[in-house]
Amino acid sequence: MARALENIRVVDLSHVLAAPTCTMFLADLGAEVIHVEPLHGDDAREFGPFVGSGGKNNSGYFISLNRNKKSLALDLKQEKGRKILTDLIKISDVVVENFRPTTMRKLGFGWEELQRINPRVIYASISGFGQDSLPGYDARPSYDMVAQGYSGLMSITGPEGGPPCRVGSSVGDIFAGHQATIAIMAALMHREKTGKGQHFDGAMIDGLFTVLENAVVRYTISGEVPGPLGSAHPSIVPFQSFPTKDNAHMIIALGNDNLWKSFCKLIGREDLSDHPSFATNPLRTKHRKDLEQILIPEFKKKTRKEWLDLLGKAGLPHSPANNIKEICEDPHIAYRKMLVEVDQPRVGKMKIVGSPIRLSETPGEVYAPAPLLGEHSEQVLHDLLGYTKAEIELLKTENVINREV
Numbered sequence: 001m002a003r004a005l006e007n008i009r010v011v012d013l014s015h016v017l018a019a020p021t022c023t024m025f026l027a028d029l030g031a032e033v034i035h036v037e038p039l040h041g042d043d044a045r046e047f048g049p050f051v052g053s054g055g056k057n058n059s060g061y062f063i064s065l066n067r068n069k070k071s072l073a074l075d076l077k078q079e080k081g082r083k084i085l086t087d088l089i090k091i092s093d094v095v096v097e098n099f100r101p102t103t104m105r106k107l108g109f110g111w112e113e114l115q116r117i118n119p120r121v122i123y124a125s126i127s128g129f130g131q132d133s134l135p136g137y138d139a140r141p142s143y144d145m146v147a148q149g150y151s152g153l154m155s156i157t158g159p160e161g162g163p164p165c166r167v168g169s170s171v172g173d174i175f176a177g178h179q180a181t182i183a184i185m186a187a188l189m190h191r192e193k194t195g196k197g198q199h200f201d202g203a204m205i206d207g208l209f210t211v212l213e214n215a216v217v218r219y220t221i222s223g224e225v226p227g228p229l230g231s232a233h234p235s236i237v238p239f240q241s242f243p244t245k246d247n248a249h250m251i252i253a254l255g256n257d258n259l260w261k262s263f264c265k266l267i268g269r270e271d272l273s274d275h276p277s278f279a280t281n282p283l284r285t286k287h288r289k290d291l292e293q294i295l296i297p298e299f300k301k302k303t304r305k306e307w308l309d310l311l312g313k314a315g316l317p318h319s320p321a322n323n324i325k326e327i328c329e330d331p332h333i334a335y336r337k338m339l340v341e342v343d344q345p346r347v348g349k350m351k352i353v354g355s356p357i358r359l360s361e362t363p364g365e366v367y368a369p370a371p372l373l374g375e376h377s378e379q380v381l382h383d384l385l386g387y388t389k390a391e392i393e394l395l396k397t398e399n400v401i402n403r404e405v
């Protein structure tokens with residue numbers, strides 16, 4: 001089956017999560033992604049959980065993010081290593097990296113240099129605060145936790161009245177990776193028209209600032225400083241989780257007044273649908289606490305299974321608050337092929353997250369395992385760059401490349 005990004009070659013200088021998320025999507029769609037790693041490997045190879053005895057080729061974290069990619073282990077501190085990277089960029093379409101902004105410039109691979117190497121190349125940079133930033137910000141180190149805190153996201157996350165709380169997954173990294181993927185696709189389309197490459201300057205802070213949704217306009221319009229509301233929505237009520245009889249949690253999401261009236265009828269509380277405090281969404285939002293105190297005992301009258309059956313038959317928006325075991329074993333996740341099996345070298349068969357990009361003709365898919373460290377070093381040098389076996393062996397002895405398999 002043809003893949004959407006066949007014949008697109010990506011030089012992947014990423015590490016850990018933000019940029020690897022981007023190149024994962026590109027690889028899932030068929031791009032040839034060459035993950036250029038330092039000789040000791042991507043830092044993510046040291047992150048658990050590990051399969052079996054551990055080691056650089058046994059990280060479940062790395063495997064899940066780097067399926068479908070190739071690995072070239074290369075020392076960019078050596079002149080010969082930088083020469084290999086330069087030659088590879090000359091024959092590639094995209095370069096992706098997520099170092100501090102100053103790092104690539106110091107190595108001689110800033111945007112200005114890449115334009116000279118390959119005017120058609122698309123260069124995607126992801127950092128905490130962006131390449132174009134206030135003085136000193138380009139040198140600031142950043143991880144997802146830093147971005148979540150700086151962006152304001154943590155201030156609206158967690159239980160009401162509680163301290164700033166990190167979102168459960170690294171959304172700062174992940175969202176930056178999504179944005180970079182979109183930018184690269186747009187730049188590839190632009191290049192088709194103009195023949196020119198572009199630079200994407202991605203900042204984790206920018207990405208998370210856009211995630212704040214209506215919290216920003218609530219402040220800019222009214223001066224209100226939003227805080228955390230637990231599972232509740234700031235402007236739609238009821239739109240949250242409630243505890244059930246069996247100590248589980250049930251999600252209800254009633255986005256308009258008609259749904260509210262249907263829900264009231266379903267639970268035998270028609271008195272609430274036209275109540276002067278609850279008849280409209282603005283009223284329910286204003287009197288959220290009073291309504292919660294009424295609905296909590298209502299939800300505790302039934303088990304989660306009973307609520308699922310009742311709300312499902314009524315066609316009202318609802319969901320169980322699944323834990324990770326429940327969602328991994330969910331039949332719909334299996335049907336959508338969102339949990340797939342890979343046969344990983346040194347590890348064996350294991351399950352990882354599949355591709356969410358379900359195009360009708362060229363869907364994203366997991367078609368190859370993650371690479372061993374340096375697994376494709378010789379192949380890239382010989383097949384793409386024309387190095388002889390003798391030259392490759394010399395590079396090994398000089399510790400310019402490493403093939404750890």
